[in-house]
Amino acid sequence: MTVTAPGRVELTALTTGDGTPLKLALAQATRRARRRAFLLVCPLLLFVLVTFAVPIAQMLYLSINNPIFSQHMPRLTAYLQANPVRGVPGEEGFAALALDLIDAKKNRTAARVGVRINYARAGSISLFKSTARKVRKLTGPPYREKLLKINEDWADLHLWRVMERASSSHTLSFYAAAIDLTYDLDGNLVQVEPERRIYVLLFIRTWVLSAVIAFLCLLLGYPVAHLLATLPLRYSNLLMIMVLLPFWTSLLVRTTSWIALLQSQGVINDLLVLLGIVGEEGRVQMMYNQLGTIVAMTHILLPFMILPLYSVMKTIPPDYVRAARSLGATPLTAFLKVYFPQSVPGIGAGFLLVFILAIGYYITPALVGGSSGQLISNQIAFHMQISLNWSLAAALGAILLFGVVLIYWLYDRLIGIDNMKLG
Amino acid sequence: MGTNKGASVRFESVQKSYDGETLVIKDLNLDIPRGEFLTMLGPSGSGKTTTLMMLAGFEPATHGEIFLNDRPINDVPPHKRGIGMVFQDYALFPHMSVAENLAFPLKVRKLPAAVVEEKVTRALEMVELPGFGDRRPAQLSGGQQQRVAVARALVFDPDLILMDEPLGALDKQLREQMQYEIKHIHKNLGVTVIYVTHDQAEALTMADRIAVFNDGVIQQLSTPDELYEKPANAFVAQFIGENNRLNGTVRKIDGNVCLVELDCGNTVRAEKVNVGGVGARAILSIRPERIELAPKKGAMANNLRARIEELIYLGDHIRVRMSVSKTDDFVVKVRNASSRPALSVGEELNVGWHSKDCRALDFNGA
Ligand SMILES: Nc1ncnc2c1ncn2[C@@H]1O[C@H](COP(=O)(O)OP(=O)(O)OP(=O)(O)O)[C@@H](O)[C@H]1O
Ligand SMILES: [Mg+2]
Numbered sequence: 001m002t003v004t005a006p007g008r009v010e011l012t013a014l015t016t017g018d019g020t021p022l023k024l025a026l027a028q029a030t031r032r033a034r035r036r037a038f039l040l041v042c043p044l045l046l047f048v049l050v051t052f053a054v055p056i057a058q059m060l061y062l063s064i065n066n067p068i069f070s071q072h073m074p075r076l077t078a079y080l081q082a083n084p085v086r087g088v089p090g091e092e093g094f095a096a097l098a099l100d101l102i103d104a105k106k107n108r109t110a111a112r113v114g115v116r117i118n119y120a121r122a123g124s125i126s127l128f129k130s131t132a133r134k135v136r137k138l139t140g141p142p143y144r145e146k147l148l149k150i151n152e153d154w155a156d157l158h159l160w161r162v163m164e165r166a167s168s169s170h171t172l173s174f175y176a177a178a179i180d181l182t183y184d185l186d187g188n189l190v191q192v193e194p195e196r197r198i199y200v201l202l203f204i205r206t207w208v209l210s211a212v213i214a215f216l217c218l219l220l221g222y223p224v225a226h227l228l229a230t231l232p233l234r235y236s237n238l239l240m241i242m243v244l245l246p247f248w249t250s251l252l253v254r255t256t257s258w259i260a261l262l263q264s265q266g267v268i269n270d271l272l273v274l275l276g277i278v279g280e281e282g283r284v285q286m287m288y289n290q291l292g293t294i295v296a297m298t299h300i301l302l303p304f305m306i307l308p309l310y311s312v313m314k315t316i317p318p319d320y321v322r323a324a325r326s327l328g329a330t331p332l333t334a335f336l337k338v339y340f341p342q343s344v345p346g347i348g349a350g351f352l353l354v355f356i357l358a359i360g361y362y363i364t365p366a367l368v369g370g371s372s373g374q375l376i377s378n379q380i381a382f383h384m385q386i387s388l389n390w391s392l393a394a395a396l397g398a399i400l401l402f403g404v405v406l407i408y409w410l411y412d413r414l415i416g417i418d419n420m421k422l423g
Numbered sequence: 424m425g426t427n428k429g430a431s432v433r434f435e436s437v438q439k440s441y442d443g444e445t446l447v448i449k450d451l452n453l454d455i456p457r458g459e460f461l462t463m464l465g466p467s468g469s470g471k472t473t474t475l476m477m478l479a480g481f482e483p484a485t486h487g488e489i490f491l492n493d494r495p496i497n498d499v500p501p502h503k504r505g506i507g508m509v510f511q512d513y514a515l516f517p518h519m520s521v522a523e524n525l526a527f528p529l530k531v532r533k534l535p536a537a538v539v540e541e542k543v544t545r546a547l548e549m550v551e552l553p554g555f556g557d558r559r560p561a562q563l564s565g566g567q568q569q570r571v572a573v574a575r576a577l578v579f580d581p582d583l584i585l586m587d588e589p590l591g592a593l594d595k596q597l598r599e600q601m602q603y604e605i606k607h608i609h610k611n612l613g614v615t616v617i618y619v620t621h622d623q624a625e626a627l628t629m630a631d632r633i634a635v636f637n638d639g640v641i642q643q644l645s646t647p648d649e650l651y652e653k654p655a656n657a658f659v660a661q662f663i664g665e666n667n668r669l670n671g672t673v674r675k676i677d678g679n680v681c682l683v684e685l686d687c688g689n690t691v692r693a694e695k696v697n698v699g700g701v702g703a704r705a706i707l708s709i710r711p712e713r714i715e716l717a718p719k720k721g722a723m724a725n726n727l728r729a730r731i732e733e734l735i736y737l738g739d740h741i742r743v744r745m746s747v748s749k750t751d752d753f754v755v756k757v758r759n760a761s762s763r764p765a766l767s768v769g770e771e772l773n774v775g776w777h778s779k780d781c782r783a784l785d786f787n788g789a
Binding site: 327 | 479480481500501502504505506507508510512514516517518527528531532575576579
């Protein structure tokens with residue numbers, strides 16, 4: 001340091017005794033410690049990378065990249081890339097199609113290509129399969145005539161447009177499909193027919209139900225968390241065990257016990273009938289609908305609300321409320337003005353946690369939700385396991401992920417993420 | 424702010440048990456007149472906080488009645504008692520600014536905004552923190568937080584202020600300054616203050632009267648000088664200030680004076696305070712500064728042979744640890760005057776004290 005003027009100090013690079021710059025010396029001194037720390041987390045890092053980051057990245061890539069068509073129909077892909085579809089193509093296009101179909105028959109991939117086209121045009125699976133079965137007839141030109149003879153659907157302009165879009169493997173059409181949009185004959189994005197619009201509705205339902213569930217958890221969990229934080233130790237330990245008990249039981253067991261309780265021949269309905277509150281015909285439908293999803297998921301997610309709330313409330317000294325009371329506040333005012341504001345970080349954390357868990361919940365709505373209690377995750381599972389439209393599943397999942405990140409960002413902006421206490 | 428303010432407090436045979444098995448407060452009777460500064464002093468766990476909590480209304484009394492201005496308050500909820508309270512950790516609301524903290528008791532009383540603002544400004548001036556209203560409590564130093572806590576407890580003009588070890592978290596210098604300021608505020612406002620501490624120096628400097636607690640019982644209730652000079656029992660003698668104790672047996676009682684035979688066989692004359700009859704065991708309590716080394720013959724009623732074990736130099740005085748009558752922690756304070764005798768470890772000499780400086784106390788309770 002050199003003093004240049006009274007009251008003003010100019011910083012020059014600091015050095016250690018032997019003249020090494022201080023920053024460098026510090027870096028050298030901490031290098032060993034840093035390397036050690038890195039080696040310690042290395043196994044977990046690799047594990048997370050292999051089992052989490054890579055599969056998710058791959059899945060997300062799948063939502064914008066589906067190479068099935070271009071892979072299995074190389075000639076037609078080359079033709080479609082070179083000749084944008086204006087109308088149903090002539091002999092050249094059909095020749096490429098026919099030769100690719102002959103190969104597809106040989107490689108048994110016709111059905112897969114059909115499935116890919118079927119995403120956007122119903123009936124395409126059978127078209128591809130049946131045509132592939134008859135490729136013997138395609139011994140030479142004119143291919144157009146022969147193909148139309150096999151099935152005149154090949155002259156469908158819509159089909160060609162769909163194949164044109166499928167031929168470029170990079171596509172946003174899965175995202176479009178995930179929000180109920182499709183391409184019309186002229187290639188414009190339009191909404192699908194009203195009876196096929198399901199995903200937007202499902203997204204909205206998922207968000208609303210998740211919010212309702214998180215809110216119910218808050219309502220039910222707040223008093224319990226408060227009790228946990230203020231009771232003498234021996235009682236609070238017991239209560240804590242009761243809160244944690246559900247964690248020790250399998251999720252499936254818990255969900256099935258809700259089925260036993262809620263179904264129309266179940267415990268609650270039997271009780272209602274027994275007590276004469278409802279008649280035998282008036283048994284209440286409490287599950288296989290949204291009610292079932294809400295009740296079962298609220299119960300299952302409750303600990304995720306209670307625990308963050310508890311950990312925050314535990315740190316609020318009882319003196320604050322006492323101080324408020326001694327200053328003249330009624331119990332209610334003391335709660336609203338002093339206790340509640342200090343529990344907000346716990347509310348934020350609990351709400352966010354439950355909401356995010358609920359958004360991606362799958363087993364419980366699948367088992368007790370019926371059709372009106374299904375969430376978006378059930379559709380994702382459907383496309384993963386039944387329809388095998390992984391790209392659509394990935395697009396739906398990506399939108400869900402985006403929603404979660406958005407909420408996280410909003411929370412950070414509004415409340416501040418460092419205010420959140422998870423435990 | 425007038426001087427005929429302040430509330431009177433009365434505890435009538437109050438008992439308190441938390442678990443139904445042990446009494447934390449055993450039969451508390453305490454009468455506090457208006458405007459008094461009463462300090463509760465006692466070791467940890469002696470029931471001081473519990474007493475305050477019952478008075479403030481946060482803990483119900485298990486038995487007995489508490490009166491505020493001669494009105495029984497057992498069934499009055501805390502927010503209707505109008506008692507200002509300063510907590511050990513200050514309990515300033517962290518999510519409110521200093522001004523909002525101070526305005527809190529006024530707003531819950533629904534005072535008009537102009538009045539609130541004026542009172543908050545005045546309160547900040549009173550604790551010498553004008554201009555700090557917009558800060559958060561976390562942005563204040565310990566001493567400043569403490570002042571805000573005091574201001575908040577005073578801003579709604581309560582007649583009674585309770586303070587539970589309010590200076591416990593401050594360093595020595597700040598403590599002394601705050602003691603002075605709290606005392607000053609008490610004098611100006613004339614409110615009744617009940618002040619809990621386990622620092623005896625603090626109690627002695629601040630209080631009009633001190634209640635010494637031990638084991639849920641008030642051992643002695645008196646003014647600071649009386650407490651120091653005339654401890655009522657061995658616990659108080661031991662707890663307040665430094666004290667030498669010698670064990671013995673009462674041999675003769677003669678009015679206010681009794682003869683006690685020490686365990687070494689010597690007999691001393693002592694003020695009779697609370698001993699049993701002749702033949703009972705007693706504890707003699709003598710303050711270190713009331714003992715003279717090598718007194719002139721016949722000048723003191725009591726003379727004993729002593730041996731110097733250790734000398735500790737403390738600047739203005741010297742602590743001399745000696746063995747006397749089978750104890751070796753008999754301490755004498757010698758003023759570091761130019762006339763003081765030369766002392767050396769191992770030396771044997773006489774020590775002496777007046778019989779009025781030596782108090783014979785009950786053997787129990789020590
Ligand atoms: N909430 C409670 N539940 C059960 N026992 C308690 C409770 N509060 C205090 N006690 C017990 O009551 C006794 C008196 O406690 P109290 O807090 O009044 O002591 P204190 O004199 O304030 O001590 P300190 O100087 O350490 O603050 C102690 O033995 C304590 O263990
Ligand atoms: Mg205490």
